[in-house]
Amino acid sequence: MAASKRKRGGEGSFHLKPKKGKIVVDDSKTQENAKQETKNEITVPAPVSMGKWTNKERVLIFSSRGIDFRTRHLMQDLRTMMPHSKADTKMDRKDKLFVVNEVCDIKNCNKCIFFEAKKKQDLYMWIANSPHGPSAKFLVQNIHTLAEIKMTGNCLKGSRPLLSFDPKFDTEPQYAVLKELFIQTFSTPRYHPKSQPFVDHVFTFTIADNRIWFRNYQIMEEDAALVEIGPRFVLNLMKIFQGSFGGPTLYENPLYRSPNLHRRELRLAAAAKVREKQLVKDLKKIKKAEVKVNVDADVTADVFLTPAEEKPVHIQTEAPEPKVMKKNKRKAFKRQRMQMARR
DSSP, rough: OOOEEEESSSSOOOEEEOEEEEOOOOOSSSSHHHHHHHHHHHHEEOOTTTOOOOOOOOOEEEEEETTTTTHHHHHHHHHHHHHTTOOOBBBBSSSTHHHHHHHHHTTOOEEEEEEETTTTTEEEEEEETTTTTTTEEEEEEEEEOOHHHOOOOOTTBBBOOOOEOOGGHHHHHHHHHHHHHHHHHHHHOOOTTBBBOOOOOEEEEEEETTEEEEEEEOOOTTTEEEOOOOOEEEEEEEEEOOOTEEEEEEOOOTTOOOHHHHHHHHHHHHHHHHHHHHHHHHHHHHHHHHHHHHHOOOGGGGSOOOOOOOOOOOOOOOOOOOOOOOOOOOOOOOHHHHHHOOO
């Protein structure tokens, strides 16, 4: 088979020439088979995407430095699921976010999914339309990657997904903006060269508990049942900006609480529990001391005591007579007896 040749007239043009090939029979010795070689020439039709790839959406998926292993695996899973995505090296945390627009321009991308890590424990996701906007910032929670959840489903790599949205996306304006942003970012363009002409999985976006829950399901061929593949994560909306990675704020979530405030509340709750336990211990000590005092002063201690006989009180009105002290007739010492004998 002869190799196909491609001609590019510009950024938007994409043309493929039909392929020509020959079928050669093994018995080439005979003259009849040599004549059949020219008759067996066939023309292979060009791919279906010839001249029909009009949607030029390209998504740049990369992150800042400092992300953990789970975020890196999630980013790789998104690149695998989205054949129209491109990758780039990690961006330095000292650089401002406006630099991302220049990176998208260099990579010829008009959509961007940027993961921003802070404090090595908080993960933020930017979904932006570069370079004119709008853009949305989310806090990513409850991340489970493909290798982590180990689901039984499987789908063809590079196939185009169906996008399923919750009915709440059509009720409020901020969710309507996010719906259009998700459609342009996660949907694979039709007739994309790297995509496959199959639809065998579904991306679902569900709103629950004021958060957006992302799930990926496979469509079974037998009964069209859904089997979860993964990955899965939850997006907590923070703000929607008019520009790309900045600009005037179109919407700010009033129910959003920062992770720092949440951790502070957890620490205060733990400290309150410790203080409560200490207060209970102090009260127990006070009660034990009161019980000891009551035991010392026993009410039933004088039950078996018999009262003594009462004696008449004698009041002495006269002074007592002086007592006569008797002389002590003690024996003289030996020296005194010897003196008395000399006399």
